[in-house]
Amino acid sequence: MTDLLNEMLPAIEAELQKQVARLDVPRTRVYHDMLTYHMGWTGDGAGPDATGKRIRPLMLLLTAAACGKPDWQTALPAAAAVELVHNFSLVHDDIQDKSEKRRGRTTVWIKWGMPQAINAGDGLFVVANLAMTDLASSYPAETVVDAMRILQNTCLDLTRGQFLDISYEKRADLGVEDYWPMIGGKTAALLSGCNELGALLGGADQSTREAYRAYGQYLGLAFQVQDDILGIWGDESVTGKSAASDLLEGKNTLPVLAGLGKKGRFAARWAQGPIQPSEVADLAGLLASEGAYAYTHDTARQMTDMATNSLREADPQGEAGQLLMDLTDRLLKRDS
Amino acid sequence: MTDLLNEMLPAIEAELQKQVARLDVPRTRVYHDMLTYHMGWTGDGAGPDATGKRIRPLMLLLTAAACGKPDWQTALPAAAAVELVHNFSLVHDDIQDKSEKRRGRTTVWIKWGMPQAINAGDGLFVVANLAMTDLASSYPAETVVDAMRILQNTCLDLTRGQFLDISYEKRADLGVEDYWPMIGGKTAALLSGCNELGALLGGADQSTREAYRAYGQYLGLAFQVQDDILGIWGDESVTGKSAASDLLEGKNTLPVLAGLGKKGRFAARWAQGPIQPSEVADLAGLLASEGAYAYTHDTARQMTDMATNSLREADPQGEAGQLLMDLTDRLLKRDS
Known part of the structure; x- marks a missing residue:
């Protein structure tokens, strides 16, 4: 890891702990415990695997630094805020989805009700x-x-995406056109908000801010589309989770929506109800043979190109700029 | 109703609708419907009974006007914000308590899951x-x-109070000293935040802001203690809800906590499990005979005095000031 990442990651963690410590008072200590557990700092399985990669705050700080702001530390409260928003949405998401595990650990709602x-x-919100x-102690x-407005508009998009995601569960008439507003809200909005906030706090002009915003948006979409591919055709030994598990879970991912649009054998089987483990391999093959793999792969490539073009337009500077480009490559060329 | 209230109440409603309309876009119309239903504007039973009394935004605007600000309209976004925060907490509260009705109407979680x-x-948050x-369009x-910081600190207190309320359900060792931090968060913090925000946006100096803040805090506590009395010894024909219903629901109200502290016959019965409808009248009498009615009544009077003293210290001006004093009297001398 470079010197800059070695500085940023511990600084992010320290700022997060400082912000969450607002609840570390005698009467509400158990409340504080719930938050520090979810953030990955305390309880069974605490540690780096439990905290997640802190991609969002890192994006924000790297963007600020790549806009030519050497003292990126002043943006730390915003970096903590985006990670806390992300985690607030995860805690509620786990309840909504009845998920029992998050990053390999028992979820908050299972543990505390x-x-x-x-x-x-x-x-957390x-x-x-x-945060x-x-x-206000470092910026006008x-x-x-302006930063609050960006973050809250991002949150509005997040809840909109969540609304669509939940409402799609009961619908049988979905097409690829229903995919983008959901994923735009659930995945891309917050990443895009991170980059826009980073550019604002890094002192970028309006057009550079816009370029960073677009970069985050496309990066989020590209990342999600790739994730959809891995969820059906990923190599289990690499991704660490059962390939095709998205089919078992009945998720409305882009390949599935593309397959439904073909109104072929895949769509006919999908309409009949839950997929069984024994059918998964054949069904993944069928979906690919009907063109959904090629379609999704092309889409991922398109979104990736748009993300890298926007980043080039934003013209990130220095070591942070290089790291931003490396991080983009790593996120978009991953096989896990 | 006076001219000023006749101006403020419709202005509050219009501002609330404008703010919620951020979600009134084609793809998320059903999401918008959930919010307008909960706010009391649409769906079965919509109308004045369903909206609630809008006490919090009214408090905020009256305080701003009573600080000598004739154009209280500039504070409308904050007035909408406090009412939206209140309603966000109600929607989550109804899920947490598994309440099927709110203001006589089916709750959001029953209707939409x-x-x-x-x-x-x-x-809503x-x-x-x-909002x-x-x-920023009217204030520096x-x-x-500053206003955001006040509102968010208020929200932190709200979630702390909620944490305590939920955690108390499983505890058998509670005393009156456990009452104030819970009620301070659940009821008083937001009211106090309304008055502090109103004073800030009305241009009051620091000591006047502090007096209004204290007024809201004591008013909230006094109101809640009164509500606790009505919930056990209220006149059913006046309150509209079954008296002593708080005993049936096993609520940890101030009279109950005072009764538990006596470690007498009431405490012994309470420890044995849920109260049955047939015991309610006798148990309310027993609780009173052990001194809990007198204790709670004295406490309500104390808090009421502290509220009116703080309000006098704040020295509210003009028609708004008079209305604020009238509203305080009405809230604290109510029998329903």
Whole structure:
């Protein structure tokens, strides 16, 4: 890892802990425990595997630095805020999906019950908002208000995407055109918000901010489309999760929506109800033979090209700029 | 109703609708429907009974006007924000408590399911935060950041109170000292935040802001303690809900906690498990005979005095000031 990443990652973790510590007071210590557990710092399985990769705050700080801001530390409260928003959405998502595991660990709602888990998610969101107000010690108040507006619009998109995702579960008439608004909200909005916030706090001009925003948007879409491919045709030994598991879970991913649009044998089987483990391999093959693999692969490539073009337009500078380009390559060329 | 209230109440409703309309776009229309239903504007039973009394935004605007700000309209986005925060907490509260009715109508989670209801609550919170950023068109950015900090600290208190409330359900060792931090968060914090925001946006100096903040805090506590009395010894024909229903529901209200502290016959019965409808009248009498009614009544009076003293110290001006005093009297001398 480079020197800059070696500085940024521990700084992000320290800022996150400082923000969450707002709840570390005697009467609400168990509440604080729920949050530190979910963030990966305490409890069974705590450690680097449990925290996640902190991609979003890293994106924000690298963007700020790549806009020519050497003291990226001033943007740390915003970096913490985006990661806290991400985690607030994960805590609620796990309840909504009835997921029992997150990053290999028991989820908050299983451990402390649904009512406390809803409240824990709410608390993470509040702490994110409070973190944003801390920007006022380093930035003009106008910039802080602009930053808040960006973050909250991002959150509105997140909840819109979540609404669509949940509402799609009961629908049998979905097409590829239903995919983008959902994924745009669920995956791309927050990444795009990270880059826009980083550019704002890095002092970039309006057109550079716009280029970074677009970069984050396309990067998020490309990443999700790739994830959809891996979820059906990924190499289990590389991804670490059972390939084709998305078919078993009945997820409305892009390959599935493309397959449904063909109204062929795949669509006929999908309409008949849950897929069984024994059918998965054949069905993944059938879906590919009907053109869904090629379609999704082309789409991923298109989105990747648009992301790298936007990043080139943003013209990131210095070591941070190089890291941003490397990170993009790593995210988009991954096989796991 | 006075001219000022006749102006403020429709202005609050219009601002709320404008803020919620951020979600009124084609793909997420059903999401928007959930919010307008909960706010009392649409669906079965829509109308004034379904919206609630909008006490919190009214408090905020009256305070701003009573601080000598004739154009209270500029504070409308903050007034909408506090009401949206209140409603976000109600939507989540109904899920956490498994409540099937709210203001006589089916709750959001019963109508649209738990996952969508969690998301609807999240959406109301996001819209509240976005409303706050609209203050920037009338106030200096420094004031907007201060306002955000007040609102978010209020929200942190809200989630803390909620944590305590949920965690108390499983505890048998509670005393009156456990009451204040819970109620301070659940009821008083937001009211106090409304008054502090109103004073800030009304241009009050620091000591006046502090007096309004304290007023809201004591008013909230006094109101809740009164509500606790009505929930056990209220006149059913006046309150509209079954008296002593708080005993049936096993709520940890102040009279109950005071009764438990006596370690007498009430405490012994309470420890044995849920109260049956046939015991309620006798048990309410027993609780009173052990001193809990007198204790709670004295406490309500104390808090009421502290609220009116703080309000006098804040020295509210003009028609708004008079209305604020009238509203305080009405809230604290109610029998329903």
